[in-house]
Every structure is written in C-alpha cells, then in structure tokens.
Amino acid sequence: xxxxxxEALTSGKFLIVxxxxxxxxxxxxxIAGVIGKLKGVVNALGxxxxxxxxxxxxxxxxxxxxxxxxxxxxMHVTCRDRNRLAxxxxxxxxxxxxxxxxxxxxxxxxxxxxxxxxxxxxDIDSVHLLSAAKALSEGNDMAGNPLKGSPAFCLGxxxxxxxxxxxxxxxxxxxxxxxxxSFLITQPVFxxxxxxxxxxxxxxxxxxxxxxxxxxxxEEVPKYRDGSxxxxxxxxxxxxxxxxxxxxxxxNVAGDLIKQIKxxxxxxxxxxxxxxxxxxxxxILKAGGL
Amino acid sequence: xxxxxxxxxxxxxxxxxxxxxxxxxxxxxxxAVCLAGGExxxxxxxxxxxxxxxxxxxxxxxxxxxxxxQCDREFIEQIxxxxxxxxxxxxxxxxxxxxxxxxxxxxxxxxxxxxxxxxFIGVAEGxxxxxxxxxxxxxxxxxxxxxxxxxTICAKGLLNGPCGGARxxxxxxxxxxxxxxxxxxxxxxxxxxxxxxxxxxxxxRYSVQEHPATIIHEAYKHRYTV
Numbered sequence: 001x002x003x004x005x006x007e008a009l010t011s012g013k014f015l016i017v018x019x020x021x022x023x024x025x026x027x028x029x030x031i032a033g034v035i036g037k038l039k040g041v042v043n044a045l046g047x048x049x050x051x052x053x054x055x056x057x058x059x060x061x062x063x064x065x066x067x068x069x070x071x072x073x074x075m076h077v078t079c080r081d082r083n084r085l086a087x088x089x090x091x092x093x094x095x096x097x098x099x100x101x102x103x104x105x106x107x108x109x110x111x112x113x114x115x116x117x118x119x120x121x122x123d124i125d126s127v128h129l130l131s132a133a134k135a136l137s138e139g140n141d142m143a144g145n146p147l148k149g150s151p152a153f154c155l156g157x158x159x160x161x162x163x164x165x166x167x168x169x170x171x172x173x174x175x176x177x178x179x180x181x182s183f184l185i186t187q188p189v190f191x192x193x194x195x196x197x198x199x200x201x202x203x204x205x206x207x208x209x210x211x212x213x214x215x216x217x218x219e220e221v222p223k224y225r226d227g228s229x230x231x232x233x234x235x236x237x238x239x240x241x242x243x244x245x246x247x248x249x250x251x252n253v254a255g256d257l258i259k260q261i262k263x264x265x266x267x268x269x270x271x272x273x274x275x276x277x278x279x280x281x282x283x284i285l286k287a288g289g290l
Numbered sequence: 291x292x293x294x295x296x297x298x299x300x301x302x303x304x305x306x307x308x309x310x311x312x313x314x315x316x317x318x319x320x321x322a323v324c325l326a327g328g329e330x331x332x333x334x335x336x337x338x339x340x341x342x343x344x345x346x347x348x349x350x351x352x353x354x355x356x357x358x359x360q361c362d363r364e365f366i367e368q369i370x371x372x373x374x375x376x377x378x379x380x381x382x383x384x385x386x387x388x389x390x391x392x393x394x395x396x397x398x399x400x401x402x403x404x405x406x407x408x409x410f411i412g413v414a415e416g417x418x419x420x421x422x423x424x425x426x427x428x429x430x431x432x433x434x435x436x437x438x439x440x441x442t443i444c445a446k447g448l449l450n451g452p453c454g455g456a457r458x459x460x461x462x463x464x465x466x467x468x469x470x471x472x473x474x475x476x477x478x479x480x481x482x483x484x485x486x487x488x489x490x491x492x493x494x495r496y497s498v499q500e501h502p503a504t505i506i507h508e509a510y511k512h513r514y515t516v
Contacts, residue, residue, distance in 0.1 A: 080446070084493065106453045109445055109463045120446060124493045127450040131490075142493070160454035168475040168487075172451030175490050187454050230455035230462040 005044040005072045005101050006154040009183055009208045014262070015269025016290065017185070017210055018281055019046030019076065022057040031062060034278045035069045041282055044101060046074040046185075046271070050081055052229070053113025060090065063099045074156065075099050080107030083123035084132065088141055091133055095151030103156040103185060104129040104176075108230045127175045130155055134180035157181035161189050161198035161211075162233045170201050177205045185271045187231040188214035190238060192260050199266055209267040215254050215274035215284060216242045251280055255287020262289065291320040291413075292386045293420045294327060294406040296335070302382070303342055305403040309350065309380035312339070313373060314405070315393065316356030317385035324420050327384030327406050329356040335384065335405060353378070360389025366396045375400060428498045434486040436477030441494070443470035449491040 008015055018038065023031050038045055045066050047059035063073035075094050077087065091102065106126045110118045124132065132142045139150040157176040163169040173184065184202070189195045189211050199209055216224065216234060221243045224234045234242075242250060258270055270288075272281055296302075306312055314332050322328025336354045343350045355372055359365045360383060369375060375397055383390045384405040394402040410422035425442045431449065432439060441447045445463040452471035455462025459472040478484045506514050 106446055106448060108455065111463055122446045122448065123496070125446075125448045125450050127490060128493045158454055163452070163454060163456060164458050165472060165475070168452045168456075168469075168471045169454070171475070171484075171487050172471075174488070175450050179490065227457060227462065227465060231453075233457060 005074070006182075008043050009154070009268070013043075014290070015043045015208075015210060016041070016272070016285065017044050017046060017074065017269060018042050018272045018274070018278070019048050019074070020062070020278065021048050021051055021054075021275055022059055022062045024054070024056050026057070028062075028065060032065060032069070035066055035071060037279060038281060039069060039071050041285070042071070043269070044072045044074050046076055046103060049076040049078045049105070050107070050113070051076075052108045053080065053110045053115065053118075055113070055115055058090075060094045060097065060099060063094065064097050067098050072101065073099055074101040074103050076103045076105060077129060078105050078107030079122055079124055079126060079129055080110065080120055081118075083121055084128075084142055087124070087129060088132055088136060091136055091153070092147075092151065095136075095153070100152060101154045101156065102133055103158065104133065104181070105158050112228065112230060126157060127172070127179055130157060130176055130181055131179040154182060155180050156183040156185055158187065159184050159198065160187040160231050160233075161194045162187060162191065164233075166194070166197065170198070173202060177202065177207045181207060183208040183210060183268075185210045186212045188212040188234075188273065189261075190233070190235050190257065192264055192266065195261070195266050196264065208269070210269040210271045211261050211267045213254050213257050213261075213270050213272045213284070213288075215250055215272065215277050215280060217247070217250050217277065218243050218245055247277070247280065251283045252287050254284045255289070258284070258288025258290065291323060291411070292388070292408060293324045293410050293412045293422070294321050294386050294408045295324075296326055296331065296384070297405060297407055299338060299342070302335070302403075302405055303339065306339070306350075306380055306382055309378075309401070311351045311353075311378045312380050312382055313353050313355060313375070313378040314339075314382045314384065315360070315369070316354070317360040317383075317389050318356050318358045319361075321384060321386055321389075321406060322356070323414070325418065327386075329354075332356055332384055335382075360385035360393055363392065363396060366393055427494065428500075428503070429495055431491065434489060434491070435474045436481060436483065436486070438470060438474045438477055440470050440474060443468075443473065449494065451487070 047062040049059045059075050063075045066073040104126045110120045133153050133155055136151055137153050139147050159173040221239055314336050316329050316332035317327050332354045336352050357365050380401045382405050383393050387408040390404045411424040412420045412422045415421050427441050456469035461467045461469050478487050
C-alpha cells in the first residue's frame with residue numbers, strides 16, 4: 001500500500017483530487033470504469049453526496065467500490081439530507097468499510113435538485129458536522145456518549161475564495177479549521193488574486209488548500225450564467241471564451257488555471273470537477289503541466 | 291404578527307361544496323392587517339363565492355361576520371351574540387390556522403374549513419409587503435447575530451456563517467434576497483461586534499421545541515395544576 005491521502009497531505013506533494021457523481025440507479029458498470037481510468041491519476045477520489053440536491057446512490061457504496069479498485073476515497077457528506085443521528089450513523093458505517101477521508105458540506109439547497117418538495121434538513125451545519133466527526137474520532141458521539149471502537153477520520157471542508165464579500169466566508173472557514181478540518185477543497189477558482197487572498201488568510205493554520213478547477217463546457221454556459229450551479233462564479237470573459245469552444249479548448253482553459261495556481265505556488269493541490277467528462281481529466285492535467 | 295394569504299379560489303370553492311348555508315368568518319387581528327382575512331377580505335370572498343355559485347345555479351346562502359380574534363375563546367364565544375352558528379352548514383374561516391383550529395374546537399359539531407394558508411411570523415415592510423422574520427424556534431440567537439435571524443433569513447438556517455453559494459451578497463436560492471450571513475456580517479461590523487460572528491454556535495436544541503407547545507404563565511399556574 002502506498003502513501004495514504006492523509007500522509008500525502010503532509011508530504012508537501014502537490015495533490016490531485018477529483019470527485020464523481022454516484023450513479024442514479026443500481027448500475028455500477030459505468031462508474032466502475034471511470035474509477036478504473038482514474039486509478040494512478042489522482043491521489044484520492046471524492047464521491048459526491050446528492051450533489052446539487054439531485055438524488056443519487058449514497059456515496060458510501062461508491063466509496064467502497066473505489067476502495068475495492070485500489071483508490072482512496074473522500075466521502076462527501078451533506079447536512080441537507082440527514083439529521084444528526086443519521087449523519088453520525090453514516091459516518092460510523094463509512095469508517096467500518098474503510099472510508100477515512102470525509103468532506104463535510106452544508107449542501108446545495110433542494111430547490112436546485114430533482115426533489116424540490118423535499119424538506120431541507122440542516123439539523124446541523126458543516127461546522128457542527130466536522131465537530132461531530134472529530135468527536136467520533138475521539139471516542140464520543142455528539143451527545144457525549146462513549147463509542148465502542150472509534151473511527152480515525154481525516155476531515156475536510158469546503159470554502160469559496162470567489163465569494164463576494166469574502167470576509168464572512170473567512171470567518172466561517174476559520175471555524176471549520178478550529179473544529180478539525182485538515183484540508184479544504186475550494187469551490188472552483190478563476191481569479192488568482194482571490195485565491196491568494198484566501199490562502200494568505202488560512203496560511204497560519206496547518207490546513208491544506210486544494211483549489212477547485214472546473215472543466216467548463218459550452219453546453220452549460222447558460223446555467224453557469226444564471227446561477228444554476230451554486231457556488232460557481234465564472235467571470236463573464238471566461239464564459240464568452242467557453243461559449244462555442246470545442247472540448248480541447250475547454251481542457252486548455254482548465255489547464256491554464258492549473259498552470260497559474262502551480263506557478264504562483266498558491267496551494268497544496270487541485271480538485272478537478274468534470275462531471276460527465278471524467279475521461280478528460282488526464283488531458284486537463286497534461287494541459288496544466290502535471 | 292402572523293402573515294397569511296388567501297387560498298386559491300378553486301380550492302376554497304371545492305372545500306365549501308355541498309353546503310347550503312355558509313358563514314364566512316373573518317378575523318380582525320393579524321390577517322386583517324396583512325389584508326388576507328379581515329372584514330374587507332371576507333366581503334370580497336363572499337361576493338366572489340356568491341357569483342361563482344349563482345353562475346352554476348346553486349342556491350347557497352352566504353353570511354359574513356368578522357370578530358376581533360379567532361385565536362381567543364373569549365372572542366369566539368361572542369359569535370352567537372351576532373349570529374346563530376347552528377343556522378349554518380359550514381363555517382369558512384379566514385383566520386390563521388390557529389384561529390381555524392380554535393373555532394373548530396369551540397364549535398366541534400360544525401364543519402370549519404380554512405380560507406387562508408398561514409405562511410409566517412413576520413413584519414410589515416411597507417404598504418402591502420410583509421417579510422418573514424421568525425421561525426419560533428424557542429431558542430433565540432438574535433443577541434449574537436446583530437438582530438438578524440439566520441434560522442429564518444438563511445435559506446438553510448445555518449448557524450455559523452454563510453454557505454459557499456452566496457453571489458454578490460445575494461442568496462444562492464433567490465438572487466433577489468440578501469444572504470442572511472452577509473447582512474449579519476455587515477450589521478455586526480457596523481456595531482463593532484464581529485467577535486459575535488466568530489463564536490461557534492452549538493447545534494440547535496430541538497428539545498426545547500415542544501410540539502404542540504403549551505405555555506402557562508407563572509402567575510396562572512395554580513389554576514391549571516392539581
């Protein structure tokens with residue numbers, strides 16, 4: 001077994017991470033093929049938890065498949081769909097099948113998804129979830145009850161360096177670090193000054209920053225523009241560049257962002273999001289000089 | 291105050307079908323202020339129903355009455371000084387849902403149906419505009435949030451700061467609405483109290499939210515305890 005994701009985080013190595021949508025249905029063939037292609041390409045493979053409030057298979061099942069294929073998973077966990085009992089239960093279940101890396105998120109609002117009449121739970125927020133996962137690692141549940149056997153999680157959180165205003169984000173990210181986040185995966189970044197401002201703020205902590213890179217594609221431009229992807233703030237000039245571009249051009253745009261991040265030595269890794277175009281991830285890395 | 295809005299007319303008409311004599315009962319407090327269920331709205335609804343039923347050649351008698359409050363037994367019990375409730379097949383209440391329920395309790399031999407959908411606890415922003423301000427969570431955090439409620443104003447009810455979706459200070463859910471946490475940040479900064487935002491707020495204690503809740507004032511406890 002090679003270096004774990006947690007070890008890689010502290011190794012100083014530039015990390016490459018991506019995340020996948022679980023299948024909608026029980027057919028695992030497609031996602032198993034994608035996982036196979038990404039083996040050896042990424043340091044860890046994230047699995048989204050009902051991303052954009054669209055109903056998919058629970059991520060723990062896909063994380064198990066990721067492990068079986070010899071890749072280390074990062075399980076995304078959203079506070080939107082479960083209360084504190086269910087979240088803790090799922091965290092323990094995840095630990096029992098070998099999932100160590102947990103990304104704690106609030107979750108996109110249900111109105112973006114395919115079950116708009118669902119009740120948004122948000123019993124606890126992402127700061128609480130990190131705190132709960134930390135407590136489980138230390139042998140207690142949120143209510144302080146002792147556990148018989150406790151997990152050893154490597155905890156991550158999200159943040160948005162492109163947020164405007166940024167200051168409220170920074171206050172929240174400080175809380176996430178305070179309660180146990182050891183890595184941050186950011187929302188997609190486009191402006192290096194914004195990323196630098198964000199990284200400068202957190203650099204006093206030991207938290208590792210993995211910058212989000214999105215493969216922007218022309219067919220999604222209207223949705224990028226109208227806010228259908230919460231947290232994705234693409235500058236207008238880039239939208240114009242992408243509209244009408246072929247996939248190779250899109251890959252190069254993502255690659256250029258990686259080059260800018262790398263050359264400015266801004267952070268500890270990148271998280272590539274390319275839903276539906278995962279086969280392009282090796283090309284994006286190549287275009288980014290990795 | 292309680293803010294409500296009238297149900298779609300089609301739904302109201304269906305809910306009163308089969309009744310030959312209807313009392314439309316308005317409420318003179320919150321729902322009158324928010325122009326949903328007071329005396330004027332009762333008159334409009336009664337006219338609309340009369341016309342719609344007449345167009346279908348239905349011979350239905352509709353009376354109108356508005357009382358001060360339907361959420362208080364004292365006022366409900368006075369209804370019989372104005373009308374004889376037993377003369378009616380059905381009472382169509384334009385109170386909030388609390389009023390409708392108390393009315394049903396008091397006249398439990400009568401069919402009582404709601405004319406409104408009760409929507410929120412809110413404030414009047416200006417003529418004809420009301421906004422939600424409170425979720426009645428029984429565990430108020432306003433002291434730490436600059437008098438702006440994240441439980442209500444944040445679409446996700448987040449307690450420790452914004453999600454990553456706010457765009458230029460607007461909520462990811464609705465670009466017309468301000469992000470609660472940007473509002474809170476700005477207010478606390480103005481007040482020189484940003485330290486309050488840096489505090490980690492513990493998860494909400496849902497145990498303090500009794501459902502259905504009952505409050506008995508200390509001074510009256512002797513009346514209701516054995």
